[in-house]
Each structure stands twice: as C-alpha cells, then as structure tokens.
C-alpha cells in the first residue's frame with residue numbers, strides 16, 4: 001500500500017510505557033551516503049534505517065554509477081563508488097529528496113564537474129542554497145544556475161582550499177563544503193559551521209575513510225585536503241536519531257506514561273530534556289538511554305527553536321502537540337523556518353486553542369483534544385499530529401504518511417510496542 005494512500009487510525013487514551021530502540025539518524029545517514037561518492041572503494045554502513053529517503057538516495061547513487069546493496073533486515077548498506085559514470089542528477093530524483101543536494105560538493109571535488117537539479121519547493125519554508133554556492137565558488141568552482149539546475153565546473157579539476165565563513169550555521173552548507181574540502185588542495189576553514197551531532201558523525205565517517213578533519217562539532221572546522229587515492233573503504237555505524245528518540249519520549253509524556261529511548265546519547269538531546277524537566281517531567285539517564293516519565297501536572301513552556309545546541313526545529317511540531325493539553329499559556333517561536341506551523345491548524349481542528357502570528361504560536365492548554373481526520377503536511381508535522389491523536393478522545397485518522405515514512409521507520413510497530421492503540425490502513429472515502 002502506497003504511503004500516500006494510507007492513514008494511521010489511532011484511538012487515544014492509552015498510557016504509553018516501555019522502551020523503544022532508536023534507529024539510525026535520517027539526517028546523518030543521507031549525508032554519509034553522499035560522502036561515499038568521494039571514496040573509490042567499498043563502504044559498509046550499518047544502522048541504516050529502512051526509510052523512504054534512504055531508498056531515494058540509493059536510487060540517486062545508482063543513477064550516478066555507484067553500486068548499492070541494501071539489506072533492509074540487517075539495516076546495512078554497502079556502497080561502492082569506485083566508478084562514477086555520471087555527474088548529472090536530474091530533477092525527478094533530486095526533487096523527491098531535498099537532502100540529496102549535498103551530492104554537489106562530493107561530485108565537484110571528485111569529478112571536477114556536476115549538474116545537480118535545484119530541489120524545488122518545500123512545505124516548511126524557503127530552503128536557500130546561497131551559502132553552498134558561495135562557499136563552492138570561493139573554492140574555485142564555476143557555478144551557474146540554468147533551467148533549474150546548478151551547473152558546476154572546476155578548472156584544472158581540483159578545488160582549492162579557502163577560508164569560508166557561513167552567514168548562518170546551515171547544516172547542508174556545512175556538509176556540502178566539508179565534503180568538497182576533503183579533496184581540495186590545501187587546508188579549508190569553515191567558520192560559523194553548524195555544530196549538530198550529525199556534522200560530527202559525517203566528519204568521523206570521513207576521517208575513518210582517510211580524510212583529515214579537525215573541529216567538527218565546534219563552530220570552526222579545519223579540513224586538510226587529501227588526494228582521492230588516500231581515501232579508502234571502511235565500516236561505519238550511523239549515529240542514532242535524536243529526533244526519533246525525542247518524538248517517542250514526548251509521545252509517552254503526553255499520555256502521562258513513561259517511555260525509555262535506548263541506543264541514544266542524552267548529550268545530543270540536552271535542549272529538549274532540559275525543557276521537559278522545566279515542564280516537570282521526570283528524566284532518568286544512563287550512558288545510552290533516556291527515560292522520560294510523567295510525575296504530575298506539566299507546566300506551560302516558552303520555546304524558541306534555534307541552531308544546535310539550541311532547541312531543534314525538528315522537535316517543534318511534536319512539543320506543540322504536547323503543549324496543547326498543558327494547562328496555562330505556552331509560547332513557541334519558530335526561528336529556523338518561516339512556515340513550519342502547518343500542524344497548528346490541524347491541532348485546532350482537534351480542539352486545541354492556538355494562534356499563529358509572525359512566526360510565533362501562542363497556545364492555551366485545553367483539558368482534552370477530540371479525535372478528527374487530520375493531514376500532516378511535512379514529516380515532523382505528521383509525527384506531531386500522531387502524538388495529539390494518542391491523547392485525543394476517540395479516534396483520529398492521520399494522513400500524510402508519505403512524509404512520515406521519509407523519516408520514521410517502524411513507527412506504528414514502535415508505538416504498538418509501547419501500548420498505543422494504532423493501526424495503519426488504506427484511505428477509503
């Protein structure tokens with residue numbers, strides 16, 4: 001059954017409890033896959049979750065000539081990009097997966113040329129690429145935008161190191177430029193780089209392949225260029241998904257339950273956990289698990305999404321869903337995307353008292369939500385609506401699973417294992 005033709009049917013009211021194992025991070029694995037294009041050897045990635053986005057990225061790598069062998073059960077992926085037969089990534093492939101734009105840096109660095117489609121529109125706001133472009137140009141690439149494509153060429157075939165400064169710490173720009181710099185001549189510096197754990201994961205992976213990178217995870221990254229022959233295959237396990245873990249922890253708390261996310265480092269979830277603690281949730285940590293439990297009435301919150309290590313925008317719809325039922329007035333400011341509040345209107349249809357104006361949602365907690373038919377219009381919005389459904393009276397039907405499947409693997413099974421009443425079925429009129 002295609003995800004676009006499917007819905008979740010959730011009966012609210014069950015108190016979630018138990019443990020869920022955190023899968024590999026979508027926002028890391030897609031970049032590790034792109035980075036394989038730099039390496040003329042076999043890579044074995046593990047902890048690769050069965051996501052729509054992973055399948056789309058496999059299609060792109062194969063289109064470019066790399067071989068991919070994905071074992072969905074074992075969650076392992078072999079990629080061999082010894083031979084790259086094309087440097088052209090067409091619109092039909094790139095538009096399905098915005099993250100695929102990070103193939104531009106590796107292709108230019110390894111092949112000296114690339115023609116990659118611009119990804120196109122996005123539900124949550126404009127997703128600019130000016131910083132990717134500016135940085136690559138400073139490294140000597142000639143870039144032009146023609147007919148919806150970025151066409152790039154590197155004279156002499158080799159990028160040159162540069163001292164780069166990002167106006168904002170964009171994840172995608174940091175990743176594209178860091179990968180490009182791996183094969184550039186000399187030492188590149190990226191200042192005001194994104195500091196997310198997924199950036200560090202990408203750097204660690206590249207280092208395991210023979211790249212020379214220092215400072216990833218801080219706002220200044222140093223990349224000493226190497227030649228392609230110095231890069232080699234490796235086996236690497238993807239970082240666990242802090243956003244997936246956070247989604248299940250919030251779901252448990254919303255139902256007044258207690259959920260443990262295993263295979264996750266609390267260090268990467270500090271902003272979320274400290275906010276939940278401030279709201280009166282009980283937090284228990286081990287070195288590789290996080291438990292969040294309800295211990296009494298929750299307090300309203302003021303939240304502003306910011307760059308890591310601040311509160312992640314990718315957790316905003318989920319915590320919005322929780323705050324709909326927390327007594328008092330909560331305020332949520334979305335600073336990363338101009339339009340990431342589509343879930344609020346759907347929450348209002350379920351009885352939430354919320355208003356959005358100029359990038360700020362003001363939410364007055366209601367006693368209960370009521371089940372309705374709702375549609376998620378992006379990945380995290382759909383997850384947020386599922387959380388609302390878990391606490392709503394009666395049945396809720398959540399559509400938008402084409403988005404959900406991009407970033408959550410075994411979502412229904414994981415919620416079922418925690419005691420949720422949830423099924424996935426075909427949409428019928």
Ligand code: EPU
Nearest residue numbers: 027099126127128129130131132170171172173336337379
């Ligand atoms: N931006 C610019 N210029 C640029 C690049 C970005 O102005 O050259 C702006 C964008 O317009 C946007 C903001 O900066 O408003 C964030 O962009 P960033 O480049 O940091 O995001 P991204 O790399 O496109 C990744 C995640 C997103 C996550 C953001 C922020 C992946 C595949 N996606 O996107 O994840 O929200 O970082 O943390 O890694 C999600 O998982 O649901 C998701 C949207």
